[in-house]
Amino acid sequence: KAGVTQTPRYLIKTRGQQVTLSCSPISGHRSVSWYQQTPGQGLQFLFEYFSETQRNKGNFPGRFSGRQFSNSRSEMNVSTLELGDSALYLCASSPDRIYAREQYFGPGTRLTVT
Amino acid sequence: GENVEQHPSTLSVQEGDSAVIKCTYSDSASNYFPWYKQELGKGPQLIIDIRSNVGEKKDQRIAVTLNKTAKHFSLHITETQPEDSAVYFCAASLHSGGYQKVTFGTGTKLQVIP
Numbered sequence: 001k002a003g004v005t006q007t008p009r010y011l012i013k014t015r016g017q018q019v020t021l022s023c024s025p026i027s028g029h030r031s032v033s034w035y036q037q038t039p040g041q042g043l044q045f046l047f048e049y050f051s052e053t054q055r056n057k058g059n060f061p062g063r064f065s066g067r068q069f070s071n072s073r074s075e076m077n078v079s080t081l082e083l084g085d086s087a088l089y090l091c092a093s094s095p096d097r098i099y100a101r102e103q104y105f106g107p108g109t110r111l112t113v114t
Numbered sequence: 115g116e117n118v119e120q121h122p123s124t125l126s127v128q129e130g131d132s133a134v135i136k137c138t139y140s141d142s143a144s145n146y147f148p149w150y151k152q153e154l155g156k157g158p159q160l161i162i163d164i165r166s167n168v169g170e171k172k173d174q175r176i177a178v179t180l181n182k183t184a185k186h187f188s189l190h191i192t193e194t195q196p197e198d199s200a201v202y203f204c205a206a207s208l209h210s211g212g213y214q215k216v217t218f219g220t221g222t223k224l225q226v227i228p
Contacts, residue, residue, distance in 0.1 A: 004157075033216075043158075043203065043218040056213040090157050094214075102148060103216070105157035 002027065004093050004106035012112045018079040021109045025072050025093030032074040033103065034066060037088040046089075049074050050096075078111075086113045116141040118206050120219030127194050128227050135222045137204035138186040144206040144217075147180060147187050152201045152221075161202075162189070194226045 005024045013019050025032050034046040045058040049068035066076040072093075078085055088110050092103035117140040127133050139147075145166040150158035164171045164178045164187065171178050175194075180187040191198055204219040 006157075031214075042220045045216060048213060056215070101146070101214070102160055102163055104160060105150070107155075107157045 004091055004104055006089075006091050006106040006109050008109060009107065010110045010112075012114065013081050014114050015081055015083060017081050018077065019081060019111060021076045021078075021089055021091075021111075023074045023076070023091030023093075023106060025074070025091075026104055029093035029095055029104075030072050031094040031096060031101075032068055032072065033092045033094070034074070034076050035090040035092065036060070037090055037108070038086075043090070046076070081113045083113050086111060116144060116206055116208070116215065116217040118204060118217045118219045120204050120222060122222060123220065124223045124225070126225045126227060129194060129196060131194055133189075133191045133194050133198070133224055133226075135189045135202055135204070135224070136186060137188070137206075137219050138184075139206040139217075140185065141206070141208060142182075142185065143210065144208040146207040147178070148205050148207065149176075149178060149189050150203045150205070152203065154200075158203055191224075194224075196226050196228050199224055199226045 007022045031050045033048040036044045048056040052068045063079045068074045088108040090105050090108045092105045094101045094103050120137045148163035149161050151161045152158040162176050162178050164180050175192045177190040201221045201223050203221050207216045
């Protein structure tokens, strides 16, 4: 079974621009979560989607948004990029969300904002 | 909210020795505790997990122990090998209010010296 895939793997943007990242979960997984990873803050939860609905959200500004499609693929969008948004953005999928379940991470998208 | 502390932040061991990483959590409602290994340039990989109704779980050279009363859990790697070198993250997870909340530790960089 194929793992979680994320595209693109690397991205360079300038301040003020917006960016869209994509995530395809493991086949059959319906829950997709997004995380931001930085050396200073570690792994921070952004949001979780299940059945095309955002079910949970972390403490990030409204510039960070996402969506999930009927095939469970998810996109994350960051508008008006800031230097501090430079990070590794990770997507994780889970079989379901009824119970606390294992998450499987993708390789991440390395975003650099200049 | 949940707070997860992880120690040590760095750990160097000789090949063949054992490595132990410890985590504490604050929310007694947490009931699922996964451990992840992250190699350079890759996303975190789930290596072992334990649920709150179990005290210990082992998978070949890796074991995890959980003390619910003290609210701490540990990762034990025996007979370490150079390929065990990576950053290891613990996490505490609970299902609350219809969604899953996952809090990660700050990571331990393990170096296995040949």
